[in-house]
Amino acid sequence: MITVTGLNKTFASKVGGVPVLRDVSFEVRDNEFVSILGPSGCGKTTLLRILAGLVDHDGGSIQVEGKEVSGPGPDRAVVFQHFSLLPWMSVLDNIGFGLRLRGVPKAMWSKQALQLAQLVGLQGFENFFPRQLSGGMQQRVGLARALAVEPAILLMDEPFAALDEQTRLLMQEELLRITQEAHKTIVFVTHSMEEALLLSDRVLLLTGHPGVVQEYLEVPFDRPRDRSITTSLEFQRLREHLWEQLRRTQTRDAVDSSDVVA
Amino acid sequence: MGIARVNARRSALGRMGHPSGKSRVTSTPGPLVEIGSLLGGLLAWELLGRVLGLSWLPPFSACVGALIDLINQGLILAQLADSVQALAIGFAAALLASFVIAFLMAEFELVDLAIGPYIYAFFLLPSIALVPVFLAVFGIGDLTRLAVIFVYCFFYMALNFHTAFLERDSALMEMAESFQASRWQRTRYVVVPMALPLVLATIRVGLSRAVKGMINGEQFIAIYGLGGLIETFGGEFAAVKVFAVILVVVALALVLDVLMRLLDARWTRWAAA
Ligand SMILES: Nc1ncnc2c1ncn2[C@@H]1O[C@H](COP(=O)(O)OP(=O)(O)OP(=O)(O)O)[C@@H](O)[C@H]1O
Ligand SMILES: [Mg+2]
Numbered sequence: 008m009i010t011v012t013g014l015n016k017t018f019a020s021k022v023g024g025v026p027v028l029r030d031v032s033f034e035v036r037d038n039e040f041v042s043i044l045g046p047s048g049c050g051k052t053t054l055l056r057i058l059a060g061l062v063d064h065d066g067g068s069i070q071v072e073g074k075e076v077s078g079p080g081p082d083r084a085v086v087f088q089h090f091s092l093l094p095w096m097s098v099l100d101n102i103g104f105g106l107r108l109r110g111v112p113k114a115m116w117s118k119q120a121l122q123l124a125q126l127v128g129l130q131g132f133e134n135f136f137p138r139q140l141s142g143g144m145q146q147r148v149g150l151a152r153a154l155a156v157e158p159a160i161l162l163m164d165e166p167f168a169a170l171d172e173q174t175r176l177l178m179q180e181e182l183l184r185i186t187q188e189a190h191k192t193i194v195f196v197t198h199s200m201e202e203a204l205l206l207s208d209r210v211l212l213l214t215g216h217p218g219v220v221q222e223y224l225e226v227p228f229d230r231p232r233d234r235s236i237t238t239s240l241e242f243q244r245l246r247e248h249l250w251e252q253l254r255r256t257q258t259r260d261a262v263d264s265s266d267v268v269a
Numbered sequence: 270m271g272i273a274r275v276n277a278r279r280s281a282l283g284r285m286g287h288p289s290g291k292s293r294v295t296s297t298p299g300p301l302v303e304i305g306s307l308l309g310g311l312l313a314w315e316l317l318g319r320v321l322g323l324s325w326l327p328p329f330s331a332c333v334g335a336l337i338d339l340i341n342q343g344l345i346l347a348q349l350a351d352s353v354q355a356l357a358i359g360f361a362a363a364l365l366a367s368f369v370i371a372f373l374m375a376e377f378e379l380v381d382l383a384i385g386p387y388i389y390a391f392f393l394l395p396s397i398a399l400v401p402v403f404l405a406v407f408g409i410g411d412l413t414r415l416a417v418i419f420v421y422c423f424f425y426m427a428l429n430f431h432t433a434f435l436e437r438d439s440a441l442m443e444m445a446e447s448f449q450a451s452r453w454q455r456t457r458y459v460v461v462p463m464a465l466p467l468v469l470a471t472i473r474v475g476l477s478r479a480v481k482g483m484i485n486g487e488q489f490i491a492i493y494g495l496g497g498l499i500e501t502f503g504g505e506f507a508a509v510k511v512f513a514v515i516l517v518v519v520a521l522a523l524v525l526d527v528l529m530r531l532l533d534a535r536w537t538r539w540a541a542a
Binding site: 056059060061078079080081083084085087089091093094095096104105108109136138156 | 440441443444445446447448449450454458459462463465538539540
C-alpha cells in the first residue's frame with residue numbers, strides 16, 4: 008500500500024522555484040496496477056522519482072506500508088524510460104545487477120537472471136551486449152532487471168514510449184501476462200490513454216503546471232484481460248472521458264498563460 | 270570519450286593512428302597497405318642512402334648490418350634489458366600514482382582544488398626542463414632516469430584519467446542508486462567501466478611518452494641503456510650505429526603499442542561498432 012498525501016515539489020532554480028507538483032494525494036492498494044497519465048511536463052517522472060526515493064519532496068508525505076519514504080529501498084524497483092542498461096555488461100549481468108549489488112553469490116544471481124531472461128523472452132541472448140539488442144529487447148532487460156530483485160512495487164516510467172507501435176503492443180501484452188502471473192503493485196507512467204486503460208485498475212490523471220490530480224479513475228474491466236477490451240463500448244467511453252478531461256485542462260492552461268502574458 | 274571509442278574499435282594490429290577505424294570493415298587491405306607503406310619507406314631509405322652517400326644517412330641495410338654486429342658484440346641486448354627494466358619500474362609507478370591521484374581528484378573536490386593546478390602546470394611544462402633538476406637532486410644514476418620516465422608520462426596520464434573518471438552518466442548513476450548501490454559500488458560498476466576506454470587509450474599514449482622519457486633521460490646520463498648507447502655512438506659520429514640503436518627503440522615502442530591495442534580490443538569489446 009502506497010499512500011501519498013498533500014505532496015508538493017518545487018525545483019530550485021536561479022529565478023526562484025519551479026513548482027512541479029502541488030498537493031498531490033492518492034493511494035495505491037497492494038497488487039493494484041495504477042497508471043499516471045498526463046500531458047508532457049506535468050510532473051509524472053518527478054512523481055515517480057519521488058516514489059522511488061531518488062529525489063526529495065518538500066511537502067506532504069509518502070508512505071509505503073506505513074513507513075515514510077526517505078530513499079531507494081528493496082521494496083521498490085524502477086524500469087526506466089530510456090532503459091539505462093550498463094553497456095559494458097551482458098544481458099545476463101545486467102539482469103543480475105541488482106542482486107549482485109545485494110551481495111547475492113554469483114551462482115545464485117546468474118541462475119535467477121537466466122530464468123528471468125526466459126520469462127521476458129530473451130533466451131539465447133544472455134551473452135549479448137545491450138548495443139546488440141533492439142529497443143524492445145533492451146526494455147525487456149530493464150524489466151527483467153527490476154523483477155530480479157523481487158520488489159513488492161514496480162515503478163515504470165513510460166517504459167514503452169521509445170518503442171515502435173508494433174513492439175509496444177507486444178510489450179503491453181507481455182506485461183499483462185507477467186503481472187497477471189506475479190503479484191505486484193505497479194505504478195506505471197504513460198501519456199497514452201489506451202495504454203493506461205488497457206493495463207490499469209485505476210488511472211491517476213495529472214494535469215497542469217504545476218501538476219495537480221485531476222481525477223482518479225476506476226477502470227472496470229475484469230482480469231485476466233487482453234486487447235479485445237479495447238474495442239468494447241465501455242473502453243471507448245472511458246477513452247472519450249479521459250480525452251475530454253485532458254482537453255479541458257489543456258485549453259484552460261492556454262487561457263491561463265495568455266492571462267499571464269496580458 | 271570519442272577518441273577512446275574510436276580507439277576501441279580499431280583492430281589490434283596495424284594502423285598507425287588515423288582515427289578512421291570503423292570504415293575499415295572491408296576485409297583485409299588495412300594492414301596490407303600499412304606494411305606496404307612501411308616497406309616502401311625502407312626501400313626509399315635504402316636507395317637514398319646508397320645514391321646520396323651522405324655520412325649522416327647510411328642505407329638501411331648498413332644499419333641492420335651494424336645492428337647485427339652490435340648484438341653479436343653483446344652491446345645491445347644487455348642495454349635493452351636495462352632500459353626495459355627502468356621503463357617498467359618508472360612507468361608502473363607513474364601509472365599507479367596517476368590512477369590513484371586522478372581517482373581521488375574525481376571523487377573529492379577538495380583534492381582536485383588542492384593539487385589539480387599543480388598537475389596541470391607540470392603537464393604544460395616540457396618535461397625535459399626538469400632533467401637538470403633531477404641530475405642535481407639524484408646525481409648521475411638510476412633514480413634520475415626513473416624520475417625522468419615518471420614525469421614524462423605521469424602528468425599526462427593523471428589529467429586524462431581525471432577526465433575519464435569525471436565522465437558520469439547521470440542516468441546510469443541514478444539507475445544504480447535506485448538499486449541501492451553504495452557509493453563504492455557506483456564507482457566500481459559505473460564510473461570505472463565507463464572510464465575504461467579512455468583509460469586504456471591514455472595508458473597507450475602514456476607508455477609511448479615513457480619510452481621517450483627513458484631515451485631522453487639516458488641520453489643525459491649517457492652511461493645507461495639504449496639512450497646511453499645513442500649518446501656514445503653519437504659522440505663518435507657513428508651514424509650507422511646510432512641508427513642501429515634507433516631501430517631497436519622503434520621496435521620496442523611498436524611492440525608495446527601493439528600489446529596495448531590487443532588489450533584495448535579485448536577489454537572494450539562492449540563498445541565496438
Ligand atoms: N531536475 C530538475 N530540475 C529542475 N526542473 C526540473 C527537473 N526535473 C524536472 N523539472 C521540471 O519539472 C517539470 C515536470 O517534469 P517531469 O519530467 O516530471 O515531467 P513529465 O510529466 O514526466 O513530462 P514528460 O511526459 O515529457 O516526460 C518540467 O517543467 C521540468 O522542467
Ligand atoms: Mg517523463
